Amino acid sequence: MSLGLDMEIIYKYLDIVMIGTIADVVPMIDENRLIIKKGLKIIKNTKVKGLSYLLNYLRLNKKTLTTTDVSYYISPLINSLGRVGISRMGADFFLKEDEFDLYNIIEEMKEQKQTKKNFGKKHIYDDAMRKIKNLKLPLDKLSVIFSFIS
Helix, strand or coil: CCCCCCHHHHHHCHHHHHHHHHHCCCCCCHHHHHHHHHHHHHHHHCCCHHHHHHHHHCCCCCCCCCHHHHHHHHHHHHHHHHHCCCHHHHHHHHHCCCHHHHHHHHHHHHHHHHHHHHHHHHHHHHHHHHHHHHCCCCHHHCCCCCCCCC
């Protein structure tokens, strides 16, 4: 071991490292591939209570997880807290043991993810309306259809 690191401690938190590796969308080669492969194997038996609760909430606790599960379901919820400036809550998610605290953090994750989603829809709508107005066409001669799939 050239870095003098305790591999047992590293392995204990490999599920968290794996989530970060997938969330960062790094190439799945070399050590990244190893981190992801091993992390996906151990996440089902995670020692992180918050992560265990999140897997239960997402109903992913009974299936073999894939990188798609992590990138589409797990990491967006965790990242939602950092985007809105309450990253301390994201850290608490990995550290807290209290069920009530963890439930509240997961609820906040859901709320912040929905807020971001709604903000994106509003931005798209506002941008489309600005482009329509720039066309300088009579609005009574114009039809526009918007559809947002949730």
